[in-house]
Amino acid sequence: xxxxxxxxxxxxxxxxxxxxxxxxxxxxxxxxxxxxxxxxxxxxxxxxxxxxxxxxxxxxxxxxxxxxxxxxxxxxxxxxxxxxxxxxxxxxxxxxxxxxxxxxxxxxxxxxxxxxxxxxxxxxxxxxxxxxxxxxxxxxxxxxxxxxxxxxxxxxxxxxxxxxxxxxxxxxxxxxxxxxxxxxxxxxxxxxxxxxxxxxxxxxxxxxxxxxxxxxxxxxxxxxxxxxxxxxxxxxxxxxxxxxxxxxxxxxxxxxxxxxxxxxxxxxxxxxxxxxxxxxxxxxxxxxxxxxxxxxxxxxxxxxxxxxxxxxxxxxxxxxxxxxxxxxxxxxxxxxxxxxxx
Numbered sequence: 001x002x003x004x005x006x007x008x009x010x011x012x013x014x015x016x017x018x019x020x021x022x023x024x025x026x027x028x029x030x031x032x033x034x035x036x037x038x039x040x041x042x043x044x045x046x047x048x049x050x051x052x053x054x055x056x057x058x059x060x061x062x063x064x065x066x067x068x069x070x071x072x073x074x075x076x077x078x079x080x081x082x083x084x085x086x087x088x089x090x091x092x093x094x095x096x097x098x099x100x101x102x103x104x105x106x107x108x109x110x111x112x113x114x115x116x117x118x119x120x121x122x123x124x125x126x127x128x129x130x131x132x133x134x135x136x137x138x139x140x141x142x143x144x145x146x147x148x149x150x151x152x153x154x155x156x157x158x159x160x161x162x163x164x165x166x167x168x169x170x171x172x173x174x175x176x177x178x179x180x181x182x183x184x185x186x187x188x189x190x191x192x193x194x195x196x197x198x199x200x201x202x203x204x205x206x207x208x209x210x211x212x213x214x215x216x217x218x219x220x221x222x223x224x225x226x227x228x229x230x231x232x233x234x235x236x237x238x239x240x241x242x243x244x245x246x247x248x249x250x251x252x253x254x255x256x257x258x259x260x261x262x263x264x265x266x267x268x269x270x271x272x273x274x275x276x277x278x279x280x281x282x283x284x285x286x287x288x289x290x291x292x293x294x295x296x297x298x299x300x301x302x303x304x305x306x307x308x309x310x311x312x313x314x315x316x317x318x319x320x321x322x323x324x325x326x327x328x329x330x331x332x333x334x335x336x337x338x339x340x341x342x
Contacts, residue, residue, distance in 0.1 A: 033122055036074075037067040043116045050183070050205065051112060058109035061086065071117055076132040079110050083133070100136055107135045143275055145282035151176070154271075157262045158255065164242055168255050170225060171239070175273050177322065178212045179280040179296055181205060182252055182273055190226055191234035195219040197331050198319075202298065210298050213319040215328045280325070288313075288321045296321060 015021075040063050044052065065082055066074055087103040110130035118125050125131070146154070158168040174185055184204040192201035198219050199211045214222075222238060229240035237246035252273055260267030277297070285293035295313035319332035 033070040033072050035068055035070050036063045039071055043113050046116050055109035055112055058106050059113060072123055074129055076129040079129055079133050083107060104136045107133055143278045145279040146275055153263055154259055157259045162258055170221060173218055175276040176280055177214050177218055179277045182249060186247060188238035190231045190236045190238055193222055193238060195223050204298055208298055211315060213322045213330055213332060215326045217328060283325060284321045292317045292321050
């Protein structure tokens with residue numbers, strides 16, 4: 001039956017006298033929200049590998065602090081207080097900046113947590129306390145391109161120390177030629193290698209996928225490495241330890257710690273594999289221009305000047321740069337004279 005208009009008017013008048021609004025009624029009609037402890041498994045299940053690697057420890061800190069609280073009871077000031085504790089307790093490293101990066105990650109993790117709750121319809125976007133906290137301004141990176149002498153010293157230590165110099169030398173060469181990120185190398189499968197055409201299929205940050213030219217020498221080394229260490233099925237991991245297990249990020253930590261033990265400036269500056277990316281991309285930009293360096297890096301974002309739309313480089317341009325850098329011909333490169341394509 002249709003509602004009686006007079007009764008509706010009387011009900012609204014009574015609610016107004018009590019100070020109750022429509023928003024109050026809608027909020028009260030919602031089911032009880034989960035606690036942080038109850039909701040964390042859903043957030044973890046919805047997160048991708050990159051988010052898990054970056055945010056898992058911070059989500060655990062959130063549940064340690066607020067585990068028995070429902071997700072709508074935490075305020076922006078609560079998140080700021082936790083951020084301050086994270087900054088104060090951040091592990092001191094040679095290249096640390098007073099915990100600033102840890103504080104930034106805590107805010108990013110909290111926003112990612114509440115983004116899932118918003119998508120699930122548990123809270124409104126405007127009610128997210130994490131999005132009301134300002135993220136610290138990111139400082140310029142201290143990374144730079146390594147000099148040829150520094151790169152030579154790093155490779156020499158990798159090739160002459162450690163319990164698997166073949167793997168370490170292969171890793172350094174792979175990152176130097178491709179400028180790939182660590183996750184890109186760890187995600188390589190046997191089927192991602194096209195040795196005949198000198199190509200690797202890289203899957204990296206933001207779900208990007210691209211074919212990256214590599215020298216035929218590196219391609220042959222990767223084929224030999226995979227065969228000797230037990231990669232058989234196309235989906236098998238390409239990079240492996242001597243016992244056949246798939247390579248993990250721990251090898252990178254051990255490698256750069258060992259290099260730092262032999263080269264004090266590596267430890268002092270906190271040099272890692274990502275510095276090789278800077279080194280290669282800087283060389284490519286200086287010799288082949290910004291457009292080619294952008295393609296070499298696998299950058300596909302659309303932010304920045306509109307000019308980037310018109311200076312997009314193709315796979316052949318990347319192969320030209322690789323051939324010039326390595327001094328080796330590549331199947332996809334044009335004839336090269338010095339640093340100039342002819």
